[in-house]
Amino acid sequence: MIKRRFTYHSPDSLDEALGALAEHGSDAEVVGGGTWVVPEMTHGARVPAHVVDLRRAGLAGVAESNGGVSIGAMTTYAQLAGAPLIAERAGALGTMAAGITGGAQVRNQGTLGGSACYATPSSDAPGALVGLDATMNLRSSSGSRSVAAGDFFKGAFEADVGDGELLESITLPAPPAGVKFGHYKLKLVESSWPIATATAVVGVDGDGRLTAVRISVGGVNTKPYLVDTQELVGSSIDDDTAAAVMTAARAGATDPYGDVLASGEYRQQVSGVVAKRALLAAA
Ligand SMILES: Cc1cc2nc3c(=O)[nH]c(=O)nc-3n(C[C@H](O)[C@H](O)[C@H](O)COP(=O)(O)OP(=O)(O)OC[C@H]3O[C@@H](n4cnc5c(N)ncnc54)[C@H](O)[C@@H]3O)c2cc1C
CATH class of the missing domain: 3.30.465.10 (Uridine Diphospho-n-acetylenolpyruvylglucosamine Reductase; domain 3)
Incomplete structure (x- = not known):
């Protein structure tokens, strides 16, 4: 239960939502799906005087x-x-x-x-x-x-x-013709949050060589980063390429994030594996 009173706004358009925000400034809290912000209001971590709920503002699709x-x-x-x-x-x-x-x-x-x-x-x-x-x-x-x-x-x-x-x-953006996608996440157990994630966009030609490769890693640093894959275009997807991706992903883990799920050092260590698995999932 949310114990503090607030004024609830349910704008019918983006303009109306922006008007409510402009009027109430830092006294207003935006609610999207509410899966974070509503529990925080329940715990008293956020105590807004106004809540602007975007559900009817026409922003889905x-x-x-x-x-x-x-x-x-x-x-x-x-x-x-x-x-x-x-x-x-x-x-x-x-x-x-x-x-x-x-x-x-x-x-x-x-x-x-x-x-x-x-x-x-x-x-x-x-x-x-x-x-x-x-x-x-x-x-x-x-x-x-x-x-x-x-x-x-x-x-x-x-x-x-x-x-x-x-x-x-x-x-x-429009994806390059013929690319494939992969997303991989490492979790402790099925029901837990991700520790580290990776997303790959990969193009492969008829000879099995990479024509495009873009891989991001999330959960390892305090913000997501791109793996340096420039050298890999033209390579075959083999053990050497997988090893190069792992090395490059670990090299990008320069600002590791630790929380109750895993230390920053652990995340740094697994960054290479999640990047490799996203590449293989895509390819
Ligand atoms: C049980 C559980 C399991 C979960 N598992 C995962 C998981 O496996 N992986 C994962 O990534 N996440 C997971 N989540 C988190 C989930 O992804 C987030 O709760 C959710 O995406 C937040 O979206 P929301 O729309 O509910 O945001 P809200 O709670 O509504 O808002 C979050 C923040 O964004 C602001 N905000 C919302 N929309 C806008 C907007 N359009 N413009 C400006 N500001 C805005 C709000 O003011 C607030 O500060 C889990 C959550 C729960 C409760």
């Missing part, structure tokens, strides 16, 4: 966008997992969404935008968005701006969302 995909910030994991466009153009995001622990309740309620804005280091979504080269589209009552996912995640629990701003949508 997956649509075609210049050969890529546009995803409304309020799109739930279940909607992502079931969207044919996601399967076709950004398969790793569908795999990621289907694999969120917490059961159908969390997958039906939690949103991609909420996960991105909360920027929990070990969440699945931030790393996947960096791997897929996403662009984050933000709006405030004074204008709009777009930020590359790689810049949007600034650190542990720190995303580039300013006062009075809302994440409106996320766009993914």
